[in-house]
Structure formats: structure tokens, C-alpha cells
Amino acid sequence: MPVEVRLPTLLRSHAEGAASVTAEGATVGDVFADLCTRYPGLSDQLVDESGSIHRFVNVYRNDDDVRYLDQLDTKVTDGDVISVLPAVAGG
């Protein structure tokens, strides 16, 4: 099912400048896979080498951080909005 994925300014250059794109999938991971098929440059930005959500992005289904749900296995349904926002971090 199609869901909207909102991208931060930082990542839009990997998606032809789009702030919002539509992707298909039953889970957040499926949606990301579909998205990365079309925009391969997003792959390294969203998921790390271990296959987990990258430490430096926060991913929300609507306003719930999917890390506190089922991570990439978090289910999505029609009308959900997935927001990707850079984490605020440093040392």
C-alpha cells in the first residue's frame, strides 16, 4: 500500500530534490526498500551496514519513533506518514 515518506532537506538531493515521496510496502523496511530501488543514494543514509536504521536518523510512523515500535518491521497502513528526520547529536 502506498504511504507518504517525508524527507529532510539533507536527504532530498538523493531523491531528485523531493521533500515528500510515495512508496509501497507493508512495513517501514518494505517502504524503505521500495524507496531505495528508485533512489539508491538514500540507502546508506537510512539503513546502516548491519541492516538497522541508521543511528543518525530518526524515523517516525506518524509521530511515533519506530525504534520504540518494531523498528524496520513496524507495520504501515494506508494513509500513514513516515517522517525521516536527522538526529540531533554530537560530542
Next chain:
Amino acid sequence: MGFVSPPLRLTEDQYRTIVAHSYDGLPDEACGLLMGPAVDEEPLGVITEARPCRNEDKSARTYRIDSRDFIAALRTAETRGDALVGCWHSHTHTDAYPSPTDIVQAEAYPTWFYVLVSLRDSEPVLRAYRIRNGTVAESQILLGR
């Protein structure tokens, strides 16, 4: 650095909130977000709220603003017609100056103010910066009521 930064205007209450939260976080680094008006993502320098957040890293060397605190603050700011315009974090044993990690991470939000609070000495030291393309420029802080 190619742009003119307005001063960062903090109320005394906001200043106290930032410093108190920094001490409360010891021995770990503490962090929080700044809300205020912005035009085309450029902050005007006025801060409407300094909101303490949890440090997900629970570390004396790094911080990561709790993702739930982040989205809550973002929605609050949007509801008010404001934006997130900056963040602060403490350095428990070093200067109030962005670390190399801070400078790299600032690429995510290049229009923000970055406030550093050093707790190294007996008195806290609070400074504000803009960080763009790896260049750090200090911003004036104006305290008001």
C-alpha cells in the same frame, strides 16, 4: 562565513533553564532544543522556549537528543508558528566550543544556533555558534527578561 547571524536572544529564565539542566545531567552531557521564529528556515534570534531533552546516549562524551523529545518539541514549535532554531549541550570537562563531532553533525541543521555550556570550571560558560560547511562562527548572546 558568508552570512550575517543575528544575536541569540535568551531570557534570563531560558539561560537558567539551560545551565540548570546542564548541571542536572552530570556526570553525563545534557542537551535540549531551542524554539523560535524563523523565516525561510533562518532563525531570527529570538527564543520562545528552551526545552530540556533527554540524552539518549547517557554519556559524558556524546549526546543524542531523545527522538521522542525531538518530535514533541518540533510539533510544539509548529503549533505556535515557530520552528526549531537551535540546540544546546554541555561539555562536562572541555571548553564551550564545538567538538569535531559537533561540527560534522551540524550539517544536519545548518541554519541552527548551537549553544555550548562548559562545566569544566567553577562557573558555567555558555557560548553560541553558527556552524556551516564546517566553519564555526561565534554568535553574540543577548540576555533579557
